[in-house]
Amino acid sequence: MDINEYLSTKKKIIDTALDYYLPKAHEYPRVIHEAMRYGVFSGGKRIRAILLLAAGEAVGGKEKELLQPASAIELIHAYSLIHDDLPAIDDDDFRRGKPSCHKKFNEAMAILAGDALLTYAFYLLSKIKYPPELTIKVFEEISYAVGTFGMIGGQVVDIESEDKELDVPTLEYIHTHKTGALICAAVKAGCILGGGTLQQTHSLNQYGAHIGLAFQIVDDLLDMEEGKKGKKRKSDLVKKKLTYPAVYGIESSKKQVQMLIEEALSAIKDFNHKAEPLRQIANFIGERGY
Amino acid sequence: MDINEYLSTKKKIIDTALDYYLPKAHEYPRVIHEAMRYGVFSGGKRIRAILLLAAGEAVGGKEKELLQPASAIELIHAYSLIHDDLPAIDDDDFRRGKPSCHKKFNEAMAILAGDALLTYAFYLLSKIKYPPELTIKVFEEISYAVGTFGMIGGQVVDIESEDKELDVPTLEYIHTHKTGALICAAVKAGCILGGGTLQQTHSLNQYGAHIGLAFQIVDDLLDMEEGKKGKKRKSDLVKKKLTYPAVYGIESSKKQVQMLIEEALSAIKDFNHKAEPLRQIANFIGERGY
Numbered sequence: 001m002d003i004n005e006y007l008s009t010k011k012k013i014i015d016t017a018l019d020y021y022l023p024k025a026h027e028y029p030r031v032i033h034e035a036m037r038y039g040v041f042s043g044g045k046r047i048r049a050i051l052l053l054a055a056g057e058a059v060g061g062k063e064k065e066l067l068q069p070a071s072a073i074e075l076i077h078a079y080s081l082i083h084d085d086l087p088a089i090d091d092d093d094f095r096r097g098k099p100s101c102h103k104k105f106n107e108a109m110a111i112l113a114g115d116a117l118l119t120y121a122f123y124l125l126s127k128i129k130y131p132p133e134l135t136i137k138v139f140e141e142i143s144y145a146v147g148t149f150g151m152i153g154g155q156v157v158d159i160e161s162e163d164k165e166l167d168v169p170t171l172e173y174i175h176t177h178k179t180g181a182l183i184c185a186a187v188k189a190g191c192i193l194g195g196g197t198l199q200q201t202h203s204l205n206q207y208g209a210h211i212g213l214a215f216q217i218v219d220d221l222l223d224m225e226e227g228k229k230g231k232k233r234k235s236d237l238v239k240k241k242l243t244y245p246a247v248y249g250i251e252s253s254k255k256q257v258q259m260l261i262e263e264a265l266s267a268i269k270d271f272n273h274k275a276e277p278l279r280q281i282a283n284f285i286g287e288r289g290y
Numbered sequence: 291m292d293i294n295e296y297l298s299t300k301k302k303i304i305d306t307a308l309d310y311y312l313p314k315a316h317e318y319p320r321v322i323h324e325a326m327r328y329g330v331f332s333g334g335k336r337i338r339a340i341l342l343l344a345a346g347e348a349v350g351g352k353e354k355e356l357l358q359p360a361s362a363i364e365l366i367h368a369y370s371l372i373h374d375d376l377p378a379i380d381d382d383d384f385r386r387g388k389p390s391c392h393k394k395f396n397e398a399m400a401i402l403a404g405d406a407l408l409t410y411a412f413y414l415l416s417k418i419k420y421p422p423e424l425t426i427k428v429f430e431e432i433s434y435a436v437g438t439f440g441m442i443g444g445q446v447v448d449i450e451s452e453d454k455e456l457d458v459p460t461l462e463y464i465h466t467h468k469t470g471a472l473i474c475a476a477v478k479a480g481c482i483l484g485g486g487t488l489q490q491t492h493s494l495n496q497y498g499a500h501i502g503l504a505f506q507i508v509d510d511l512l513d514m515e516e517g518k519k520g521k522k523r524k525s526d527l528v529k530k531k532l533t534y535p536a537v538y539g540i541e542s543s544k545k546q547v548q549m550l551i552e553e554a555l556s557a558i559k560d561f562n563h564k565a566e567p568l569r570q571i572a573n574f575i576g577e578r579g580y
Contacts, residue, residue: 023438032438083405088397107378108449111401116375116442118405122412123433132422139429143413148313148322152406159398190482285553 003280014046017067035113039274040078043096049074052190058275062195072121079117138189145185154178206267214260217244261286293570304336319332325403330368333386341365342480348565351484363409369407428479437477444468461532470502499538500554507534
């Protein structure tokens, strides 16, 4: 399989699903639906949604049924970016080269659009067509993963650690929570809904944890490259952020990425050929920074 | 029954439950849990949680089991107040005489504490001990009620209508959505989990819609009284808000409250003695402004 083709095909399918599931822009009250859609459709690789699909399909689930929970995961990601960019948090005027939500609309609407995307993600999850016990399990996994013991926790510690001395456990906490928790939740949700066993869910959790951390280290490496080219974002320029390359150096960080990818692959070594996309995605993440 | 005693007893029970269910203040990352607790325990009558209990008990449900979903409703209410008070939205430095969350902590932490309370409410709901089909139904009701077709929708239209000409349909939309939707969801959730029939859920929805609107009109009347005593909040002073008394006049607004309470009572006239607290709460809301 060609991983680039796979990712671009899946991205299109997910974008179509997101457009289908989100309230239309003309629905009343119009401005909030426009702001939600602006936040969701301002780019992005849809990697979290793709991971949910790939994990679900790896254990025998059907793409068509997995698209709704995959969309919910992507809405949660979009909400987190909108709130991260707010003046009170990262204060970033641009995201992926476009004005961030609060610049395009205003701060009030960006706060509410984030709130609305999080809320709508849970609404979408309540309407998925799966056995109720599985749906509830997924609710629990996701709401835990994006709360204060997961994504929000990572964000809080990230904010608190700005301009402080480097500290390895804190750096690991931030990376595994701020980015890792939602990635883990996505693969676990896919596995649960796809009909995976407890053992498979456990293996995919390991897979998710490793690629999640690798993904973030690669992001740090890419940011460093961009920084050299003078392309840093405002929040990266103003704030001294804790990063892997800053703590471990570039070479050691790259080695760590490779190790994490190997561990991710090892976690799913007993899966059959249906897990091929998961393997390719792991490799893709590992090679993204080079 | 003595309604004041009933409300104060139930409030204490709910406060104890909230303290039990919320992450402890010392749990890592500490500051976010402190901010969440500050937002939740800065006063409030717990009327939404009490309504969930009363509706659930009216159809045969047990208080002990209803406390967890009732707490979730109250966390959602607390999140909405924290975000409403933010500088970008209502810009209120005080709530119930205490510094609002962003003044006590900071804006970033208030945004994240609101996000975290909403997220944690859904986590709590995922852990309630009810048949999975009922739990999912409640998820759907609540996530719809607090989204852009409910509470957030009301908030958006409220912001958009500031300093504009009075317009009755807009005023009704704001009141039924910003305050009414969550109150309705609370009584419906209680009814569903308490084992109510479809017919009973429908009746309680009517009850909720009427007391929800009455509650908001009374709030407008009380605000007007406070305004005369020079006790207005910053957001009320700076912004020209659309209110019932401003549109209909004080006497007509009071009459409307009485009519709404009568309709609420009529909606549950076929309920037995277990619905007595619901009846008394309706009367209490009607008389609160006098």
